[in-house]
Amino acid sequence: MKFAVQYLSFFVIQSEGSDPDGPKKYKHYQTLTHEEYQDSELKLFLDGEFKRIAKRKADVNPASEQVPTKIGRFLVEPGHDLTSNPNYNLFQRLRTASDKAEFHNCGDDLLRIYMDTQSVRGGAFVLATAKLNELYDDPFLFLFKCDFESKIARVSDEKSLISQVEMAINAKNIKSIQYPHMPEEGMLEEWELKIHQASHARYFEDFLKYVSYEKSKPEIVADQVMELVHNYMETKWQGADIPYYDAVADLAAEVPETEETVAMRQEKQQFDIWAAGEKRELQEKWTHEHVVEATKQIVEIQPDLELKFRLDDVMIKGHMDDYGNNIHIARMNGRYVVLIEGDSFQFDKGVSPIELLHPEEMDEVLRRVGNGIRRTPPGEAPALD
Structure with a gap:
């Protein structure tokens, strides 16, 4: 999967004063054509990112609320098409720009909207259109945001040893947007885009006001x-x-x-x-039967749901449909008991004496639990009874 850059605009966002959290301004540094990009340092910096972003997997319904990669969908009023969505229209203007001047102007429009985002931070902002020639005729639009790195230095001469690097960026924590979304090679979703950002940040979600997330x-x-x-x-x-x-x-x-x-x-x-x-x-x-029936209804709609809970300090983890099948919850002498059944054990890393156990029969374990026989904590005398 090799992307060929058509146009690329490089912007820098900086604080207006000495306060890094103060008002921000942006400056356009350069817009490159395909030929100019081939000879630039940006090619070494970004070439691998196009493929990495395109191959990054994301679910329409993510496993948690805090996942870094999400699928967004353009919002439209009932009966209207995509051209009624302002975010889509701006993206399309960038994708269809006929020369570098038009691409730069559209990029300026996008940056002005982005600068209204709450808590926007300094850094480099890159807009690029890139084609996947072996699969599609139309280009993808990529947006990259690289925050400035603090306390970055480079090795200097023998006298000063190091010198400070201002406005340093790196590719490790790049935030990105890809449009359109490509669920797999050969398939495009023109209604969807893919965003990647740190879980605590919401820059792109704030910026794209007419995009929804499931x-x-x-x-x-x-x-x-x-x-x-x-x-x-x-x-x-x-x-x-x-x-x-x-x-x-x-x-x-x-x-x-x-x-x-x-x-x-x-x-x-x-x-x-x-x-x-x-x-x-x-x-x-609820009774056991009520819970089993409720669980069954949910699993039918959302298979492979995780079941995770703690009993005191012990973590139990399985699937929702394990309840009533492999995982059972009960009471015994006023305490809770979790019974987990299966065909085989597997231990990871290290070696413990538990791995040498020859298991007792269930009625013997229940007798011990029922009699309240538990191991005495270290340094504590056993009870007299």
């Missing part, structure tokens, strides 16, 4: 779970004096207060607090 898988699952909770509450409280959805719409509504309505609102608030919590505990509200 929800992450955890967000989708959370929505599905809350819909199941809503259905559960409606079924449970269908005999109350007011319908459940009225209580949801307005908890402070002036309706007759009965034991049922008070209990219903309290339970609704409990579910809301539980759903909003960063760290959540077992709620002990």
